[in-house]
Amino acid sequence: MIIVLISSLMVIITSASSRIRTNKKCDFPAVYNFGDSNSDTGAISAAIGEVPPPNGVAFFGRSAGRHSDGRLIIDFISENLTLPYLTPYLDSVGAYYRYGANFATGGACIRPSGGCFSPFHLGTQVVQFLHFKTRTISLYSRTNGKTPLCKNVLARPNDFSKALYTFDIGQNDITIGFTNSTEEQLKASIPEIIGNFTNAIQILYKEGARYFWIHNTGPAGCLPYVLKSFPDTPRDRYGCVKPLNNGAIEFNRQLKNRISELKKQLTYAVFTYVDVYSAKYTLISKAKSLGFADPFDYCCVGAIGRGMGCGKTILQNGTELFSISCKNPASYISWDGIHLTETANMWVANRILNGSLSDLPNPTREACRYPRL
Incomplete structure (x- = not known):
């Protein structure tokens, strides 16, 4: 009986201390983001080729490496946390990592074998983070943090365990998977995709990550580019490609279930699962x-067809063709047939940052706390 009593007291004390730990004010000192072009703030520009104007011009006055006319959802997350916009890990010029880094890369998949346009799949992004963290801590250790680089540019070693780790990835796995298979085959591949996602989170947890903000994937079947690619595929009541959206819904269902399991397995982690699908579909x-x-x-019309090559120029029969954008991007949801305009990104962000689409409801500013039941 004494042993049982002691064990019970230990459980109560552990639970109480865990609650106390997470009920403090969050004040995230940094954000580390992983994802695809929906949250890429310049990695693909640095690694493969510049994302040209008119991308980014509406807000930044230049492309800024983003596939939109302005800010992305990750930019609004940074603003909400009163942190600077994230510098891409792959961008070495003018890099500033004091408040986090962005490992998202346009065209990225979760699976390494996803057939995506980017070699920087989620597993590679996590490896890059591990390298970044190891090198940062090593430099601090060797110099006692007294170099200008440590004082002014790099992340502080103690901030890695206090940072918010955000994820916005999966759209390419679903879209490309549907392109190359049937709806049933796509759904059959989802457990493997979720397994890769889970592995990435577990690795980050072992490295000390504790606060996870995870977006599910949006309704890829509603992308204008997809509608043109599958003209004869069944539509839903709003005109979206129904089988593809069914795949996205199944991915989200399995992802949510896996996050629920991880909440039980990773004792000191705080997960916020965000239903971005609902926000985008409502929009x-x-x-x-x-x-x-x-x-x-x-809005943005590509030189080689609507939505293709936004901002690029090509030579056709000796004539230089330019892409153009609409006069009022703010009236459009889709920027280039695949990515959202800044106005649409802001609309979605406003509906996810307050926690109303999270499971359980948890605003971004409180993502270090256990949500109230």
């Missing part, structure tokens, strides 16, 4: 009542 299904143009139209 598309209610576009006209919200004051937007046709949700399946898009």
